[in-house]
Amino acid sequence: MPELPEVETVCRGLQPAMENAKIVKAEVRRKDLRFAFQKDFVHRLEGQTVTGLGRRAKYLMADLGSGDVLVMHLGMSGSFRVVSDGNANMPGQFHHPRAEDRAHDHVLFHMSSGALIVFNDPRRFGYMKIVARGAIEEDPLLKGLGPEPLGNEFDADMLARSCANKKTSLKATLLDQRVVAGLGNIYVCEALFRARLSPRRLAATLSTKKGETTDHARRLVEAIHAVLNQAIKAGGSSLRDHRQTTGELGYFQHSFQVYDREGEKCQTKGCGGIVRRFTQNGRSTFWCPKCQK
Template identity: 50%
Template sequence: MPELPEVETVRRGLAPVLVGSRVARLDARRPDLRFPLPERFGKRLVGQDIVRLERRAKYLIAGLSGGEDLVMHLGMTGRFTIVHGGEVDRPGDYIHETGPDPAHDHVVLHLSDGTQVIYNDPRRFGFMVMMPHNERPGHALFAKLGAEPLSDELTADYLASRALGKKVNLKAFLMDQHVVAGLGNIYVSEALFQARLSPDRGAASLADRRGRPTERAKLLVDAIKDVLERAIDAGGSTLRDYRNAAGEKGEFQERFAVYDRADAVCVTAGCGRKIRRAVHSGRATFYCPRCQR
């Protein structure tokens, strides 16, 4: 499933095309994706200007001039294609031809300038919902989300306050979307390696007895932000189906320090130990037994 950097890469590709455009027509070619499409979907979208395109955790959010938000989730195989005039156009780096199997083109936005924005999803694990913008913070999808990792919300003090007294390990703690929103399996492994923290270390070690952040919390915050920013700069990571809005593979997987590198030698100079693979809550974890304590 695409993680935060992949979704942010898609957002940056779509934003120049969508923001400031008007929806002239909607083709909803089936009634549902993972969930039913919004009621009166076409009537609520057609004629609306898209005034912003945001990301919260792994959700893309198109703000509409009428006061509603269109919330989109890519699921496992969802992707957007942008077509202009039936030909390849490149006003940015993200315009490209329709994907290879149009049978899975389930939703098509026709913009007023003739551009088509096509949502393709072979497995249909993605979804689209609509809600009033002012009700979004309290909606079930968003109400319990934790701090946005690339925002000023994620600080050492915040992590310490959430970790105090916790009985879980760092891997489980960071994978909890109620703690850090949008941080997934790949980037948790990479951030823990960069912070030199074992995934099995107790989350409570991020706070001292008074609830103040330890040095580990500070290192972890810096590592999370750095890993995510580098992944976004690289266009995300390609595992199986992921493509950015240009149909291009991300490149960050070529820079993994630990993820999916079981039995490979640690990248730390002079370490020499092999990366280990473990399973935490059904998810694979990769770490260096020497560098991470």
């Protein structure tokens, strides 16, 4: 599933075509994706200006002039394609390639900017819904989400407090969207590796018995920030023909240090360990048992 950097890259790639433009026409080519579309979905979109496009956790959120918000999730295989002047660009490149089969073009937005925004989703785990801005915090999809990992609220002290007395593993806790929003399997593996912390370590060890923040928490937050910022930056500079003046981001690219590198030598200087994989809470976990403690 696309994670925070991929979604942020898609968001920035869509902004030039969608922000301050009117949705002249909306096409929905099936009655549902993961969930059924609202009966008035098209009616509430057509004629509305997108006043802003942002991200919350792994959700894309388009503010509309009506006061509604179009909430969009990429699911497992969803992607957006921007068609303008006959040329198509797909903002965001993922670990697993996105599909290009036009039979899976399920939602189309014809924008007053002249751009055609196409949502393609072969597995149909993505979804879209319209929520009133005033009710956004109470919506079942968004209610209870934790702080943004790149926001001012998220720091070592906050993470230590959230993990205090938890009997779950550190990795499982970081994947809990109520603790921190937007982190997924890939970047949790990568951040734990950079922080030299075992995915099996108890989350409670980020604070002392007296409730004090440990160095483990500080190292982990620093690693989360570094990994996410590096990934987002790569999304903006990876295309050879990237044109900064358009605001359009290139395809997202990043190199993993442990994820999907089972059997390879650890990249930590002087470690000499081998990257291993094991199943943890139903997900593949990649780590170096020698340097992650």
